[in-house]
Amino acid sequence: MVDEYEELVIELDLDNEFAASNLGWLLTVRVLVSLSPPVQGWDRYGTSYSTLSEPGHSRAQAERLRVVSARDELLPQELGTVSHRVHKEHLAASTISGEASRALCGVFFVPMQDHAGLEECAECAALLGHLPQ
Structure with a gap:
């Protein structure tokens, strides 16, 4: 039996000075948890981040982002x-x-x-x- 997962890979191309700042890190975390919470779910290699999720998760998360964006809100962090x-x-x-x-x-x-x-x-x-x- 083969388990099926969606893999999401993000490459962040931030200016080195900005990426190393607290603001740069907060932006990175906010992007990652908005795409696929929780924060612990991401793996990092250099400036690339990847995560695995259940099939359909990305589509459902995109819809959640559309709804909260229309209300000018942020998604809460899932620890x-x-x-x-x-x-x-x-x-x-x-x-x-x-x-x-x-x-x-x-x-x-x-x-x-x-x-x-x-x-x-x-x-x-x-x-x-x-x-x-």
Whole structure:
């Protein structure tokens, strides 16, 4: 059985100075979550971002964007539903600066919520178990 997914790939061509700024990062996050929430769902390679979603998701999200755009509103951010593992130095820096970190499982995300009440990412937990103490 083959699972079917839609793949969405975005290439952002921002001026280097602007892309490195807080405003540039906020713009990037806003574009990504508008196209396919949640923030944790995107993977990054350089200036390319990609995500997989269920078939029909892109069409439904485009319709949601049309509706809120007609009302001059923004879509609310959908935060992640699991707690990922990253090195604590990276997590602290990301939380303060608003920059993204890569979790053990490979998910690229910006920490924006308290992870204490979230279920732990199963893949992160498994990989953590293989690391030396």
